[in-house]
Amino acid sequence: MIFNRTRGLDLGDQLAALDAAVDLADGRLGGATVATGRHVIDKVEGRMRHGTTHTLVAFLGATGGGKSSLTNAVVGSEIATTGIRRPTTSSTLACYWGDEDPQPLLDWLRVVNRHQVASISGGRGEQLDGLILLDVPDHDSIELANREEMERIAEHADLLVWVTDAEKYGDKAMHTYLRQLSQHGAVTAMVLNKVDQLTGRDVEACRTDLAKLLADDGLTGTSIVATSTSTGTGVEELRGLLGETVAERRAMVERLQADIRSVAGELLIELGPDEGTSEVPDRVARELASELVAASGLDAVCDAVAAGHRRDANVRIGWPFTRWVRSLRPHPLRRLHLGQGSGGRASLPEPSGVQRARTEGAVRDAVREVTASMPDPWPELLRAASTPDPAVLKDHMERAVTGAVRGAEVKRSPRWWHAINALQLTLAAAAVVGAVWLALLAFGAYLRLPDVPTPDYRGLPIPTCLLIGGAAIGFLLAVVARNLAAVGGRRRARAVRRRAEKAMAEVSGELIVAPMQAELDRRDELRDHLERAA
Numbered sequence: 435m436i437f438n439r440t441r442g443l444d445l446g447d448q449l450a451a452l453d454a455a456v457d458l459a460d461g462r463l464g465g466a467t468v469a470t471g472r473h474v475i476d477k478v479e480g481r482m483r484h485g486t487t488h489t490l491v492a493f494l495g496a497t498g499g500g501k502s503s504l505t506n507a508v509v510g511s512e513i514a515t516t517g518i519r520r521p522t523t524s525s526t527l528a529c530y531w532g533d534e535d536p537q538p539l540l541d542w543l544r545v546v547n548r549h550q551v552a553s554i555s556g557g558r559g560e561q562l563d564g565l566i567l568l569d570v571p572d573h574d575s576i577e578l579a580n581r582e583e584m585e586r587i588a589e590h591a592d593l594l595v596w597v598t599d600a601e602k603y604g605d606k607a608m609h610t611y612l613r614q615l616s617q618h619g620a621v622t623a624m625v626l627n628k629v630d631q632l633t634g635r636d637v638e639a640c641r642t643d644l645a646k647l648l649a650d651d652g653l654t655g656t657s658i659v660a661t662s663t664s665t666g667t668g669v670e671e672l673r674g675l676l677g678e679t680v681a682e683r684r685a686m687v688e689r690l691q692a693d694i695r696s697v698a699g700e701l702l703i704e705l706g707p708d709e710g711t712s713e714v715p716d717r718v719a720r721e722l723a724s725e726l727v728a729a730s731g732l733d734a735v736c737d738a739v740a741a742g743h744r745r746d747a748n749v750r751i752g753w754p755f756t757r758w759v760r761s762l763r764p765h766p767l768r769r770l771h772l773g774q775g776s777g778g779r780a781s782l783p784e785p786s787g788v789q790r791a792r793t794e795g796a797v798r799d800a801v802r803e804v805t806a807s808m809p810d811p812w813p814e815l816l817r818a819a820s821t822p823d824p825a826v827l828k829d830h831m832e833r834a835v836t837g838a839v840r841g842a843e844v845k846r847s848p849r850w851w852h853a854i855n856a857l858q859l860t861l862a863a864a865a866v867v868g869a870v871w872l873a874l875l876a877f878g879a880y881l882r883l884p885d886v887p888t889p890d891y892r893g894l895p896i897p898t899c900l901l902i903g904g905a906a907i908g909f910l911l912a913v914v915a916r917n918l919a920a921v922g923g924r925r926r927a928r929a930v931r932r933r934a935e936k937a938m939a940e941v942s943g944e945l946i947v948a949p950m951q952a953e954l955d956r957r958d959e960l961r962d963h964l965e966r967a968a
């Protein structure tokens with residue numbers, strides 16, 4: 435019995451799985467194997483359209499093995515040309531049994547020579563109804579066209595019957611084909627022809643030897659029928675095997691399943707063993723985010739935020755006599771096009787070579803960590819998938835920093851600034867009044883005007899109190915306010931850092947971790963489809 439395997443999945447499911455796998459494998463696995471996958475899908479769909487009414491059986495083998503003679507023996511008349519001049523057959527001949535029209539299938543197969551075998555009512559022909567027997571040119575021909583024709587038919591037939599003899603059964607070319615078709619054991623049969631030239635013992639020795647060679651080729655459970663077209667030995671057995679194949683109507687499905695299995699197996703090998711993680715570890719994501727923070731120049735921004743806060747405080751609540759000096763200098767955040775209501779986005783300094791290298795290095799490290807135990811081509815595929823466009827990354831990083839600065843912006847001056855400012859202005863006004871007063875007194879003395887009595891406080895003239903008190907207290911207050919502003923500045927810088935770090939984690943999540951995870955998911959998905967197809 436040649437159908438020696440039972441399969442769980444149905445052909446349609448396998449085909450769908452291969453289809454999905456090939457789509458995913460495109461651009462990831464080897465182009466040639468992916469192309470083979472597509473070719474197999476096309477062929478399977480094409481063959482399935484013609485249904486299981488007919489079974490395509492091909493006689494394959496080296497020239498002179500007896501394919502044409504055997505075709506004639508099975509048909510029961512001299513249809514195929516046999517001969518001593520080699521190679522004899524140069525185009526495929528199809529002999530078909532039964533009333534069902536095989537023409538569309540033979541058109542699809544591009545076989546022009548067709549012969550309908552007359553059905554003998556009640557005779558042995560009936561059990562072969564539905565059989566299309568293909569006498570194929572040889573594979574070891576000096577004619578390239580013969581070999582191409584043979585390979586095309588071998589690719590499309592449902593059952594492959596290799597016809598050989600005691601001299602040729604070790605033929606290298608045949609075993610190369612058999613190894614390539616090692617998944618097709620269920621739809622492969624061997625004929626050891628010309629046994630009339632051997633003793634019974636030799637036949638058994640050849641059979642055993644051939645079985646061993648087949649096992650070496652990866653084929654198991656392949657039937658071997660010993661025949662002779664001269665004596666008729668084994669022809670009935672061969673006819674019986676063909677009849678059984680036709681009756682079971684499973685050869686087509688088994689053949690196509692073997693094709694799918696075979697290419698899915700090749701793709702699985704290219705996919706590599708199921709090693710390495712399926713998830714980007716949290717730690718890798720965290721490290722990536724902190725590397726982005728380091729590369730984003732956030733330190734400089736935080737320094738500017740703190741300095742900006744100190745400068746604002748100084749301008750608003752500093753010593754009124756020296757505030758204006760500060761306000762002449764540009765705002766530290768403005769210099770980065772940040773904050774202070776500036777409309778634009780942060781134009782952080784162009785990332786230096788070091789920063790850029792650091793970002794790229796961080797992505798590489800993350801990929802290396804995730805793909806540590808993964809076979810090729812995955813490290814490279816993951817690196818490609820998770821390396822963002824530098825311009826896009828820079829843009830997102832700038833947005834993250836800008837957003838953080840904006841988010842931590844103080845909308846209005848703190849209330850205590852207003853109180854201190856009012857106090858500062860009052861003290862300054864007192865100092866000015868004191869100074870003017872003293873100036874007037876000095877001017878009066880200069881003009882030798884009579885003394886105007888000056889009020890005093892515990893012996894200290896009031897204008898002197900006003901000048902010295904207003905200036906000194908104002909100055910001290912400014913020193914205290916400056917320290918408070920420094921504390922406030924640091925707090926704001928911390929708030930900006932927190933927000934920026936959170937935003938940067940989102941950036942690395944979106945631009946690096948998510949694409950990396952998506953690629954890992956596709957790898958799993960691809961394996962899943964291929965395992966179902968295989």
Ligand SMILES: Nc1nc2c(ncn2[C@@H]2O[C@H](COP(=O)(O)OP(=O)(O)OP(=O)(O)O)[C@@H](O)[C@H]2O)c(=O)[nH]1
Nearest residue numbers: 497498499500501502503517521522523628662663
């Ligand atoms: N002794 C003996 N000779 C056979 C047997 N079968 C075929 N032959 C001879 O082997 C030679 C080749 O036979 P073909 O049937 O033409 O071989 P083929 O495999 O079709 O060859 P190509 O068409 O060239 O590929 C012919 O001379 C046959 O008469 C057999 O069972 N015994």
Ligand SMILES: [Mg+2]
Nearest residue numbers: 501502522523
């Ligand atoms: Mg021939």
